[in-house]
Structures are given as structure tokens and as C-alpha cells.
Amino acid sequence: MKRLLLLLALAAPSFAQIVSATSHGAVVAHDGRIHLDRGWTADGVQNATAIVVGPDRVAVLDALNNEAVIADLTTGKTTRVRTAETPIAGAFVGRDLYILARDARLVERIDGPRFRVDPDPAFLREAGGRLYVYSRATGVIEEIGTKRRVTVAPFASDFEISGSTAYLAFPREARIRMVDLRTMKPRGAVTVGAVPVDLAFAGGGTALTARILAVADPSAKRVWLTETTQSTAQAIARGFLRGFLGLGLFGSRSSQFPTGVDRVAVRDKLWVAYDSSSGTLYRFTKSKSSVIAKGIAPQGFALTAGGVVYWKDGTLVAQERAR
Amino acid sequence: MRRPSVIPSVSLAPRPRRSLATLGMTLLFAFPLLAQQPRIASDFEIAQMEKQLARSQSFEAQLSGRLNLGDLRAARSELSLARAEYGRAYELAERERLDARRDSSLSRYATATSYAGLAQAKLGRKGRAFELLEESARYASDDAESWNVYASAMRALGYPRKAASAARNAVALAKKPLDVAIYQHALATALLESGENDEAERLLVTVAESLRSSKFEALQREVARGESFEIYTSARGDVAAYVSLLNRAQLRLAALYEQRGDAERARTQYRRVLDARSDDASALAGLARLAATDAERERLYAEAFEANPFSMALIREYQHHVIPSVSEGPGREGLRDPALTGPSLTLGMTMRKAVVQLTRGDNRAARETLDALLVKFPENETLRTLRREAEQTRPASLPSPVPTENELRALLDSFERLTPEQRVALDRASFTSVATFANAQVANQQTVFESGTIAGVPFRFSEPMAFNGVFGVSARLTYRILGITRAGDADALLLEPLGVQP
Numbered sequence: 001m002k003r004l005l006l007l008l009a010l011a012a013p014s015f016a017q018i019v020s021a022t023s024h025g026a027v028v029a030h031d032g033r034i035h036l037d038r039g040w041t042a043d044g045v046q047n048a049t050a051i052v053v054g055p056d057r058v059a060v061l062d063a064l065n066n067e068a069v070i071a072d073l074t075t076g077k078t079t080r081v082r083t084a085e086t087p088i089a090g091a092f093v094g095r096d097l098y099i100l101a102r103d104a105r106l107v108e109r110i111d112g113p114r115f116r117v118d119p120d121p122a123f124l125r126e127a128g129g130r131l132y133v134y135s136r137a138t139g140v141i142e143e144i145g146t147k148r149r150v151t152v153a154p155f156a157s158d159f160e161i162s163g164s165t166a167y168l169a170f171p172r173e174a175r176i177r178m179v180d181l182r183t184m185k186p187r188g189a190v191t192v193g194a195v196p197v198d199l200a201f202a203g204g205g206t207a208l209t210a211r212i213l214a215v216a217d218p219s220a221k222r223v224w225l226t227e228t229t230q231s232t233a234q235a236i237a238r239g240f241l242r243g244f245l246g247l248g249l250f251g252s253r254s255s256q257f258p259t260g261v262d263r264v265a266v267r268d269k270l271w272v273a274y275d276s277s278s279g280t281l282y283r284f285t286k287s288k289s290s291v292i293a294k295g296i297a298p299q300g301f302a303l304t305a306g307g308v309v310y311w312k313d314g315t316l317v318a319q320e321r322a323r
Numbered sequence: 324m325r326r327p328s329v330i331p332s333v334s335l336a337p338r339p340r341r342s343l344a345t346l347g348m349t350l351l352f353a354f355p356l357l358a359q360q361p362r363i364a365s366d367f368e369i370a371q372m373e374k375q376l377a378r379s380q381s382f383e384a385q386l387s388g389r390l391n392l393g394d395l396r397a398a399r400s401e402l403s404l405a406r407a408e409y410g411r412a413y414e415l416a417e418r419e420r421l422d423a424r425r426d427s428s429l430s431r432y433a434t435a436t437s438y439a440g441l442a443q444a445k446l447g448r449k450g451r452a453f454e455l456l457e458e459s460a461r462y463a464s465d466d467a468e469s470w471n472v473y474a475s476a477m478r479a480l481g482y483p484r485k486a487a488s489a490a491r492n493a494v495a496l497a498k499k500p501l502d503v504a505i506y507q508h509a510l511a512t513a514l515l516e517s518g519e520n521d522e523a524e525r526l527l528v529t530v531a532e533s534l535r536s537s538k539f540e541a542l543q544r545e546v547a548r549g550e551s552f553e554i555y556t557s558a559r560g561d562v563a564a565y566v567s568l569l570n571r572a573q574l575r576l577a578a579l580y581e582q583r584g585d586a587e588r589a590r591t592q593y594r595r596v597l598d599a600r601s602d603d604a605s606a607l608a609g610l611a612r613l614a615a616t617d618a619e620r621e622r623l624y625a626e627a628f629e630a631n632p633f634s635m636a637l638i639r640e641y642q643h644h645v646i647p648s649v650s651e652g653p654g655r656e657g658l659r660d661p662a663l664t665g666p667s668l669t670l671g672m673t674m675r676k677a678v679v680q681l682t683r684g685d686n687r688a689a690r691e692t693l694d695a696l697l698v699k700f701p702e703n704e705t706l707r708t709l710r711r712e713a714e715q716t717r718p719a720s721l722p723s724p725v726p727t728e729n730e731l732r733a734l735l736d737s738f739e740r741l742t743p744e745q746r747v748a749l750d751r752a753s754f755t756s757v758a759t760f761a762n763a764q765v766a767n768q769q770t771v772f773e774s775g776t777i778a779g780v781p782f783r784f785s786e787p788m789a790f791n792g793v794f795g796v797s798a799r800l801t802y803r804i805l806g807i808t809r810a811g812d813a814d815a816l817l818l819e820p821l822g823v824q825p
Contacts, residue, residue, distance in 0.1 A: 047450045064449055064482065085484050103488035120464065120492055136464040137492060155465040171429065171462055195429045197461060219427040259424035262461075276458050277424040277432065298454060 017311040020051040021267075021302040022058060024073040026309040027051060028316055029060045034069065037309070037316055040076025044069050050299070052099075054092030061087045061099070068099060070110075084108055091126040098131055098144070100124040107133060107144050115144050123159035125166070127181065132166065134159040141166060141179060150184040152177055157197045162211055169215065171195045176213065176226070193217035193224050200266040216273060218260030223273055223284060256289040257282065267303035274298065281310060283319075292319060369395050382419050386412055386438055393445060400633045400705035406446060413442035433462035437472045444476035452476055467496035467506060474509050483516035500538055501561060501568075504530045508572050520579065527576040531592075534569045570596055574605050586613050604630035608637055612644060620644070628671035633705040641675070642682045670696075681713055683779075684732035687814045689713040721745055722804075726754055728778035735780065735814055738807045749804055753821055758782070758800040770794045772823075774810055781815035783808055790823045799824040 017030040026037040029048035035041045045062035052059040059070045063086050070079045084101030091098050097110045102121055108114045118135035125132050131144035139154035156168040156177075165187065166179040176196060177189040192215050202214040202225060215224040261273035261282060272292065273282045281292040281301055293301075293310055301310035307320045369392065376388040393408030416439035423431035440455030456473050463469040470493035477486035490510035497503045511526035533539070542565045577592030590613055596606035604627045611623035624641055631637060673696060680689035690713045697706050719737035722730035741749065760775035770790050774783035777800070785805070801821040808817040 047453065049450075049453060064453055064480070064485075085488070103485050105488075119495070122460075122464070137495060157461045157464075172465065194427070195462075218424060218432075219429050221427065259421060260427065275424070277420050277436075298458065 017297050018048045018051050018060070018299040019302045019309055019311050019316070020053050020058065021304040021309070022053050022073055023055060026302055026304055026316060026318075027053075027058050027071075027073075028311055030311065030314075034058070034060055034071050034076075034078070035316075036071075036073065036076065037318075042069075042071055042076045042078045044078075050087075050089060052090035052092065052097065054097070057092065057097075059090055059092075059097055059099075061090060063088050063102075066101075068097075068110075070097060081110055084114070088122070089124040091124055091131055093126060093129055093131065098124070100133060107131065117142055117144075122156075125159060125161045127161040127164070130181075132159075132161065132181065134166075134168065141181075141184070143181075143184070148184045150179055150186065152179055152186060158199050160199055160201070162201050165211070167199055167213065169196045169199050171197050176215065190226070192226055193220045193222060195219035196224070197262045198264050200264045202266045202271065214264045214266055214271060216261050216264040218257075218262040218275070218277075221257045221260040223257075223261060223264055223271075225286070256284075263298065265301075265303055267305075270303055270308065272301070272303065272308055274301065281308075283308070293317070382415065382435070386415050386419075389415060390438075390442070390445075398631070398634070399703065400635055400708075401700075401702045402704040404702050409442050409445040413439055413446065416442055429462055433459050433466070433469065437463065437469045441472050441476045441479070444479040447480070449480055452480060464492075465496065467493045467498075467502060470496065471506055471509055474513060478513055478516065483513045486513035487517055487519075500533070501542070501564060504533055504572075505564060505568055508568055508575075511572075512575065515575065515579070520583075524576070524579050527572055527579065530572045531569070531576055534565065534572065539565065566599070570599060570603065574603075574609075577606070577609055581609060581613065589613060602626070602630040604628075604634060604637060608640060612640070625671065625675065628675050629669060630671075632671045632674040633700075633703055635705050635708065638674070638678050638705065638709070641678055677709060681709060684729060684736060685814070686713045686736040719745060721749055721752065722754060724752070724754055726756060726777075728780060731777060731780040731816065734804065735807060735816060753801055753803055755799060755801045758798060760794075760796050760798065763794065763796055765793050768793060770823075772820075774815070777816075781810040781813055782818045783810050783815050784818055784820060788820050790820075792823075792825075794823055794825060 017028065019026055019028045021027075022036075024036060025039065028035050028037070029044050029051055032044055032046055033041055034044040044060050045065065045067050047062050047064045048060050049063040050061040052061065056073050057070055058073060059068050061068050061083070066083050066085055066087060068081050068083050068087060068090070070081065071077070083099050084104035084106055086101055086103035087099045088102045089100040096112065098107055099110065100107050100117075100121055100123075105119060105121060106114045106116050107121075107124065117133045118138040118140045120137035121133045121135040123134045125134075133142050133144060134140070134152075134156060135142070136155050139152050139156070140149055141152060141159075142149045152168055153170060153173075155170065155172060157171050158167075158169040160167050161181065164180060164182045166181055168177045168179070169175075170177060174191050174194055174196060175189045176192050176199065178187040179185065180187045192213075194217055196215045196217050198216040200214045202212045204210050204212040204227065210227045213224075213226045215226055217224055257273065257275060259275050259277050259280075261275045263274040263276065265272050265274075271284050273284055273289070274280070274296070275282070276298050278294065279296050279298075280294045281296045282289045283292050284290075292308060293312055296310050296312060300312075301308060304318075307318060309316055309318045311317075372388045372391045372395065375384055376392075379385070389408045389412035393405045393412065396402070396405035396408060416435045419435035420432055420439060423429070423435055436455050437459035440452045440459060443452035443455060456476055459469055460473065470489045474486040474489035474493060477483070477489060487510060490506055490513050493506035494503065494510055497506050507526045508530050511523040511530065514520070514523035514526070542561055545562050546566055573592045573596045577589045577596070580586075580589035580592065590610060593606040593609040593613075596603050597610075607623050607627035607630060611620045611627060614620035614623055624637075624644075627637055628641070673692060677689050677692040677696070680686075680692060690710065693706055693710045693713060697703070697710065700706055719740040719742070720730075720733065721741075722734055726734075756777040758775050758777050760772045762773060764771040764787075768791065770793055771787050772784070772790065772794075773787040774781070775796075776782065800818075800823055802818040803821060805817045805819050808815050
């Protein structure tokens with residue numbers, strides 16, 4: 001019984017606390033408030049479910065109550081807006097805030113037009129001033145405001161963009177698929193681990209190096225480091241062609257992620273991984289990992305220029321990069 | 324059996340896929356139709372679920388047992404017991420989440436996460452529920468049953484539009500006819516709650532007709548052979564799912580027809596429900612609302628109360644539909660229960676008696692009835708709620724010289740709270756009412772009275788009193804009010820007669 005209680009305590013991190021890194025420092029949304037670390041505090045939303053970060057503003061979304069509060073990072077002045085059904089994500093493009101309302105199946109520009117998208121739109125990403133939505137049910141990526149779209153495959157668990165390439169993680173088929181957003185055409189797929197769920201960019205992507213992906217695989221209890229494919233032209237320019245390399249950091253038998261990790265985040269040389277089942281946040285390198293904190297909410301941490309910050313027991317805790 | 328492939332043991336590989344569907348359990352309803360319609364008497368289902376919990380330690384058996392028990396308790400207004408069951412369901416799901424992750428079984432993890440989210444939703448914890456459901460969707464956005472659970476959780480939290488969206492995903496992903504019907508029903512329910520009745524009706528007609536068609540002939544035979552009738556919210560197996568779904572689809576369709584005034588179609592659907600289960604409280608109450616006569620209405624409500632005595636929805640409806648419209652006769656059945664005291668007084672009758680007492684302002688009597696029930700059902704929220712209502716007191720006031728029924732009942736209820744000044748004023752005041760006497764005895768041009776009623780309010784004298792003249796049972800009585808006494812098993816006014824006139 002004692003063990004069960006302990007497990008439950010670990011497995012039930014506090015919720016509805018969201019931390020994001022901004023140009024002005026970490027912002028946390030909790031208990032109906034928005035707080036800039038060492039700065040202002042303002043009224044927020046009842047159930048914070050996401051924070052959208054822009055250069056000088058943030059928008060805290062409440063997917064349950066169809067509401068967003070936009071806060072000026074300098075002054076803390078807020079504006080409250082109603083959204084369409086279930087705002088789950090957003091992006092600032094210039095001065096405009098766009099919100100993806102999943103259950104309304106649309107992207108809306110606040111005080112502007114609305115754009116219909118495919119069923120179960122799950123991700124909204126910005127690249128080069130353009131917005132892209134991936135819809136899980138149809139497996140389609142749509143470029144908002146244009147008619148450009150491409151069918152990839154349904155049921156991806158993550159969608160990220162680097163440069164002009166989109167990357168999608170497909171846990172069921174253990175693949176990462178890529179799409180060239182310039183041509184809106186699939187650019188191949190590779191097998192990664194057993195159940196790749198989340199991905200982040202861990203370097204590379206220069207004229208001489210290929211993009212390196214960090215892929216969280218909770219089934220293998222590993223974070224995979226994988227070089228992405230390059231175009232033939234790039235490969236020829238570098239003189240050789242490198243394929244995908246699966247660099248499993250930890251084996252499943254001796255994993256330092258006992259229940260696996262399913263989220264990964266990278267900023268410069270700082271790599272962290274997170275286990276949603278236990279609420280455990282790890283720092284890791286290619287050779288080792290260490291627990292940063294337990295009982296953290298899935299969105300209760302962020303990487304800043306100085307290190308990692310997380311919300312724990314009602315306090316924003318900062319762990320310096322140098323540690 | 325539906326979906327015979329229950330949980331495989333540890334699976335290191337994520338494929339082959341395992342979904343909620345293969346868990347062997349289908350979530351039919353977010354919670355009972357409590358809010359809209361009273362639920363059936365559920366002793367049998369509760370016993371079945373308790374047996375299931377004792378018999379099988381598997382995750383799916385324990386989880387469905389806890390969720391069903393929670394819903395069954397909630398339908399009986401045993402809310403603290405219901406919350407305890409949902410809490411246990413959450414603990415089970417959380418433990419399963421961790422175990423599944425340790426075993427690298429991500430499908431198991433997604434399933435457990437989904438149900439943990441549902442349990443949190445039933446506990447009213449919105450933020451955590453949403454977080455868990457989103458987590459599940461990361462892994463299982465291709466799983467129809469996961470979306471069905473998502474929809475159910477959103478309904479439980481009061482977000483029908485989000486529920487409808489999730490249910491649409493489930494419908495789009497479903498393959499087997501029974502699954503399609505289940506998710507269409509979930510979608511229709513969410514649409515109804517969103518006020519989108521037209522699409523909901525089309526879906527419900529499709530579901531009901533489909534379930535009754537030859538497409539489900541094999542299941543229909545199995546249902547008949549097994550004499551299955553239990554209604555669950557988390558059904559294990561095709562038969563249980565079929566029976567429960569047909570019941571709910573027809574009930575919802577009937578309610579929809581009733582709402583738009585199509586009484587005949589509504590009756591047809593309610594009767595079909597009763598064909599399968601004659602003690603369905605929702606169908607009985609529905610037919611009661613549509614009854615042609617007061618007597619028929621009262622009979623049907625009486626049956627509904629026997630099926631689910633503690634449904635607050637039924638009680639409110641009974642108070643609204645029956646009591647104000649019936650001054651005498653069948654509607655007074657509850658008050659006539661004294662004749663039925665003893666073993667023959669059923670729980671349903673006693674509840675109706677309490678409701679009638681409460682509605683008529685007999686708060687003292689209602690408290691007594693409810694207190695006796697609370698001894699037997701201390702966790703029942705309906706009884707507690709009614710007891711609180713019976714306790715609510717208005718400031719005591721004196722009746723007017725020709726008192727109304729309400730004034731006399733208010734005095735009966737609040738006599739102890741009269742101020743000393745009001746007591747003095749009452750002692751000095753006299754009142755006149757038309758009384759209906761009981762047991763009049765005439766001898767030597769005198770009529771002896773001892774008790775009776777004034778506007779239905781019982782009274783008695785301190786002793787039999789002889790009045791000069793011969794009077795009928797109804798006479799004009801001038802009196803003083805001395806206090807409160809008992810007449811039979813009810814409270815009564817203790818009166819001092821000052822005179823009687825024909």
C-alpha cells in the first residue's frame with residue numbers, strides 16, 4: 001500500500017501549470033494568473049492549456065473555456081479574447097496572433113479571418129512567416145492562407161519544422177517522415193526506434209552538416225539521435241552521403257529512464273527529456289542522464305538561455321545551465 | 324463474446340496494435356442519463372459489478388467494475404460512494420499507466436491514460452482530465468474507442484461541443500457495425516446537449532433501426548437466449564453493449580420525440596424500452612408524462628418510483644407534474660400510505676409519501692419519513708437533499724382569521740418557533756374554517772366530533788366534544804389553536820372548538 005501511494009504521488013503531478021521561455025524571461029500560467037519571472041503578474045485564464053510565445057507578447061490559451069489572454073511582456077497589460085472551440089495552439093506572425101481551434105476545425109486570426117482546416121487538426125507551426133497545420137485524421141499538412149497542401153499520413157504524434165523541412169513522428173509505424181514545404185511534397189521516411197513519439201532539433205542543419213533529430217522513444221526507453229537525410233545536392237557538396245544513424249543513448253535493459261521518456265527538448269547544448277507517466281524531468285547528454293525534478297506537469301518546464309526552469313510546488317525553480 | 328482478445332500480457336513491441344477496443348470494454352455513456360432521465364433500479368447491476376470485482380483481478384474487469392459502480396451509485400444519488408468508485412478507477416488507471424510504461428507497452432499506456440482522464444472528468448477535475456486525454460491522443464489518435472472515451476469525458480465535464488468533435492473522430496474510425504452504432508449514439512448525445520437536435524435525431528433513428536434490424540440478428544438471438552437486460556455504462560462484450568445501447572438510443576429518441584410534441588412516436592419508443600426491461604424508470608416516467616389520465620399517470624409514476632426511488636430528476640418531475648394537478652384521488656396516494664404501513668410499504672411508496680409531504684408543506688412529517696429512510700440509506704444524497712429542504716424554515720407567522728391550507732400547514736411546521744408574543748396573540752385569536760369531521764356520532768340531538776381535516780390539514784380536539792344540533796360531516800367550525808398533536812401517524816392541529824354551524 002505504501003508503494004502504491006508513493007507511485008500515485010509521483011504519477012499525479014500538479015496540473016494546469018504551464019511554463020514558457022520568452023525574450024523577457026520565463027512566463028508561467030497557473031491558478032488563473034500569468035506571471036513573468038521577476039516581473040509582473042496579471043489575471044489569466046481558468047485552465048491554462050498552452051502558452052503561445054511571440055517576440056513581445058504571450059498568449060495563454062484555455063482550451064476548455066475557449067478563451068485566450070494576450071499579455072504584453074514589457075508591461076503585463078492583458079487583453080482577453082474569445083476563441084472558437086478548443087484553442088489548442090497558436091503562433092504570432094508579425095503583430096498577428098493566429099489560433100488553432102481544434103474542435104471548430106479552423107485557424108483564426110484574432111480580429112481577422114478564419115481558415116477552415118481538415119478534421120482533427122493537432123499542430124500549428126510557423127516557418128518563414130507562413131503557418132502550417134497538420135491534421136491527424138487525414139494526415140494532411142495545409143499551408144494557411146494558400147491552397148497548398150500535402151497528404152503525408154494520418155496519426156502523427158509530433159510535427160516540427162526546421163528550415164523548409166517538416167518532420168512528423170509516427171509512433172505506430174516507428175517512422176519519421178519528412179516533407180519539403182517549398183514543394184509541398186514528401187521527402188522520404190525513415191524508421192526510428194520502436195515508438196518515436198516526440199522530436200526536437202539537436203544541432204546540425206548547416207551547409208556541412210545534416211540536421212540532427214533527438215527522438216523520444218518511450219517504448220525503447222531511449223532518446224535517439226538521428227541525422228536526417230540531405231538532398232543529393234547537399235550530400236554531393238559535402239562529398240558524401242550520410243544516412244540515418246540510430247544512436248540510442250541508453251539501452252532498455254539498463255535504461256536510466258525507467259519508464260521511458262516521451263518528450264524531448266533541446267536548446268543549444270542543453271538537452272532535457274520528460275516522462276509524462278511519472279512527471280519526471282531529466283537532463284541528459286550522449287553518455288548519461290540525471291533527474292532534474294519529479295512531479296512536474298507535462299508543460300511545466302521550459303528551456304531558457306540560462307538553463308532549465310520548472311514549476312514545482314507553487315514555485316518557479318531555475319536550474320542553471322552550468323550545473 | 325465481443326472483442327474476445329483481452330489484454331495480452333507484456334508486449335515489448337508497440338505493434339501489433341492494441342486499442343481500447345481490444346480491451347474488451349466499450350464505454351457507452353459518459354454517465355447515466357441521470358441528468359435528463361431517471362435511471363433504472365440498479366440493485367442487480369450493482370450486485371453483478373461487485374461480483375465481477377471479486378471474481379476478476381484483471382485491469383479491464385476492475386476498471387469497468389469501478390466505473391460502472393460509480394455511475395450506478397451516481398444514478399442513485401449516492402454521490403460520495405460514486406466519487407469513491409471513480410477515485411478507485413483513477414488509482415487503477417494510474418497504476419496501469421506506470422506498469423505499462425515499465426513494460427514498454429504503449430498501447431496499454433494510452434488506454435490507461437485515457438481512462439485515467441475519464442475518471443478525473445467524473446471527479447470534476449477539468450485540468451487534469453484534459454491533460455490526460457490529450458496525452459492519450461498523442462499515442463492513440465487512430466483509436467476509435469479512445470475518442471469515444473474522450474467524448475464521454477468532455478460530456479461529463481459539460482463540454483458537449485468538444486464531445487461531439489471527439490465522437491465524430493470515433494465514428495470516422497469505427498469499423499464494426501456495433502462500434503459504429505455506439506459512437507453514433509455518443510455523437511447524437513453530444514449533439515443533443517449542444518442543441519443540434521436535427522442531426523442527433525437522424526443519428527438516433529439510424530442507430531435504433533440498425534440495432535433492431537436483421538444486421539444484428541445473431542446478437543438479438545444471443546440476448547434472447549441469455550435473457551440479458553442489464554444496463555451498463557462501460558459494457559464488456561457484445562451482448563452487454565447491444566442491450567445497453569438499444570435501451571439508451573430508444574430512450575433518447577423517445578425523449579426527443581416527446582420534446583417536440585410527437586407523443587405517439589415517443590410512446591412507441593418508451594414501450595419498446597419496456598418490452599426489453601419492464602422496470603425502466605426513464606421509460607415509465609416518460610409514459611407517465613404522456614399519460615391520458617391522472618390515474619394512469621399516477622400508476623406509471625408509482626412504477627417509476629419503484630424502479631428508482633432516489634432519482635432526483637424523477638422526484639422533481641413528480642413534484643411538478645403530479646402533485647399540483649391532483650387535489651384528491653390517485654395523486655394523494657402518498658398520503659394514504661398509513662393504511663399500508665408495515666411490510667407492504669415499499670421504498671418507492673415511502674419516497675412518494677415523503678415527496679408529497681414535502682411538496683404540500685408537511686415538513687415535520689416529511690422530516691420524520693426521511694429520517695427513517697436515512698437510517699437505512701445514510702449515504703444517499705437525494706435523501707439528504709430532501710431532508711435539507713424539509714429543514715428549511717420560514718419565519719413563523721400566525722394564520723389569518725379564515726386560514727388557508729398553506730397558512731395552517733406553515734403553522735403546523737413552525738409552531739415551536741412562534742415567539743412568546745405570537746403565542747399570546749394566537750391564544751387570543753379565533754379562526755373560522757369549513758371542517759370535514761371524521762366519526763361523527765349523533766345522539767339526543769347532539770353531534771359528537773373529535774377530529775377531522777380543514778383544507779386537508781388534520782386536526783383534533785383534546786377530547787370528544789358534543790355540539791347541540793345534528794350536523795353533517797362538513798360544517799363551519801370556529802376555533803382556537805392550542806398546539807400540535809398527532810392524528811394517526813401524522814401531525815395535526817390541536818383545536819379548541821368555539822362553535823359549529825351547518
